[in-house]
Amino acid sequence: MFGMLDISTSALIAQRTRLTVNSANIAGKDAILNAKGEYDPFRRRIAILEAGDGRGGQGAHVREIRLDQSPLRPKYEPGSPFADERGYVFYPNVDPITEQVNALEASRAYEANITAVEATKSMMTSALRIIA
Numbered sequence: 383m384f385g386m387l388d389i390s391t392s393a394l395i396a397q398r399t400r401l402t403v404n405s406a407n408i409a410g411k412d413a414i415l416n417a418k419g420e421y422d423p424f425r426r427r428i429a430i431l432e433a434g435d436g437r438g439g440q441g442a443h444v445r446e447i448r449l450d451q452s453p454l455r456p457k458y459e460p461g462s463p464f465a466d467e468r469g470y471v472f473y474p475n476v477d478p479i480t481e482q483v484n485a486l487e488a489s490r491a492y493e494a495n496i497t498a499v500e501a502t503k504s505m506m507t508s509a510l511r512i513i514a
Contacts, residue, residue: 384441386498386502387443387499387502387503388439388440389440390441390495390498390499390502391441391443391499392439392440392441392442392443393441393442393491393495394492394496394499395430395443395494396414396429396431396441396442396444396479396489396491397489397491397492397495398442399429399444399447400431400444400484400488400491401448401488401489401492402457403427403428404481404484404485405471405485406427407426407427407476407481408476408478408481408485409472410432410474410476411424411474411476411478412474413474414464414471414472414473414474417466421464423454423472423473423474424474424477425449425451425474426449426450426452426455426474426476427447427448427449427450427474428447428448428449428450429442429444429447430446431443431445431454432442432444432447442487446483450475452475453509454472454473454474454475455472455473455474455475456470456471456472456473457471457472457473458470459471462486466488467470476514
């Protein structure tokens with residue numbers, strides 16, 4: 383039964399990471415400058431999950447966090463110092479609606495794993511009562 387707790391715990395950590403990545407995406411949705419003040423539009427991040435831990439373990443784990451390579455959003459701003467030769471400034475490829483849906487999905491998965499942990503704890507308590 384402890385393996386069941388490990389599986390649920392790994393899934394909780396994976397969903398927490400998804401929510402962290404999602405929060406960073408929402409925070410960077412309008413950022414066109416990097417930390418040095420240079421023009422470098424933020425790119426959306428995606429948490430890629432996988433079953434197991436790569437070493438034969440069970441559960442769900444974050445395999446990698448990759449940059450979304452979809453195109454940046456062009457916006458016509460000819461007066462901007464960051465505009466290209468056609469007058470377009472490129473903004474992050476973050477869609478707030480998509481990020482809200484992803485956050486809701488990760489939250490629900492987190493809640494489901496909390497429920498699984500509670501059920502496992504209840505089964506363990508019942509088993510210990512039977513043994514004692």
